[in-house]
Amino acid sequence: MTPRASTHPGENIEIAITGRGVVSSIAEGPDAFFDALLDRQSGIVDGGAPCSEFDPETAMTAKAARRSDRYTQLAVCAAAQATAEAGLPGDVDVERLAVLVGTGVGGLKTLEDECRKFIDGGVRAVSPLFVPMMMPNAAAGMIAIELGAHGPGFSVSSACATGSHAIGEAKRMIERGEADVVVAGGTEAAMTPLCMAAFERMGALSRQGISRPFDKRRDGFVMGEGAGVLVLERADFARERGAKIYGYVVGYGASNDAFHMTQPDESGRGAAKAMRAALADAGAEPSDVGYINAHGTSTPYNDRIETLAIHHVFNGGSPPVSSTKSAIGHLLGAAGAVEAVAVLGALARGILPPTLNFGEPDPDCDLDYVPDGPREAPGLELAMSNSFGFGGQNACLAFRKA
């Protein structure tokens, strides 16, 4: 790898990942999750990928769980894993400990329940917990309360790019010197009747109920739920306190398609711009990248245009690409954060997770999607993860092996 000048201020600050947490339909916990991906397990049942075994009270009191929408419960559990792994708060100055956990849509179950109660029973029927449960910053707030984190805290929201934007913005927050340690990620629990109906009406959901990214037969995404949370911190700080480092966040790039609220720009220019910006931030060349964890939703549009964008950036030299959504469906605001955990697993173990359900190649999707994986990748040093959200908002992250 030939490093060149980074384009971003704070370039000399190395940012380590010292904690990882995942709640998904195939596993809870980062190592179990990556093992399940390598084992080609699928969490998709009847066209959806719910976290059926999830019990919020493993990480929260019964009272805190009752006061939280499912999207917050998932995030608190993922954060509990990540912060335990990182040994937080430990010796960390809680005044410089931040929480930046986002969601695409917030507490939809709560919103639906309370709307129904309001229509049926009027004002008195509405729960006083409605707002603090539904609001999209509730997960970040609850994690900060559990952790006693007094640094900056808020939610970012960019639909299906939320998790990646959160991690990228956490990187920036540390670079700007606003925090030493940031608990960052994304969470989503949008498998509610109203939301499922809306995505179905939009034509975004797979009618076959199969997530088969980049396959010619793909016909939409499969909805999943879950949360992914990472602990990011200054690497010098992590080493000083003796924290184990699971990888480094070395690049973050973001862009707008500025084209359409739900369709990606046909030219792939927005996606390509985010990837190029992440590479520039990492001070890396395309040829340094050994793996891309795709946005890979299994919609006809995304997978074709993402492929095109990768061609623009890698100019015929694309590394292998795979989609975690083939196993756990689309986690919307949690997707980028959960997929970051998959990328860290690939880097740490030198193995690429597969794209499941890939059988019929599409001439418009002509990259190596690791359909036969898992695949050994012993020299893997640098990997990227793409996330593209409704609204045309794109984020790309680059991670380096520890």
Add this chain to the structure above:
Amino acid sequence: MAVTRDEVLEKIRDELESIKVPNAREATPDNTWSDLDVDSLDLVELVKALEDEFAITISDDDLKPIESVGAAIDLTMRLVEEGAPA
């Protein structure tokens, strides 16, 4: 409607239990909200439960000085009595 103190206490325990307050069943009239870790949002739910159960209306002014289970029982008893036909 005749209501006993024990009936009101039981209703309070039921509601505290349903909103997952720890050790709700052991709540006594002497316990303050602070003892039970009951906050303002819990109180909104408790008030609604008492209003629905005993057909009373608890105003914000009524509620302000109420800081314990015993005081909530007293208030409920008084409002039930005031509402009862002469």
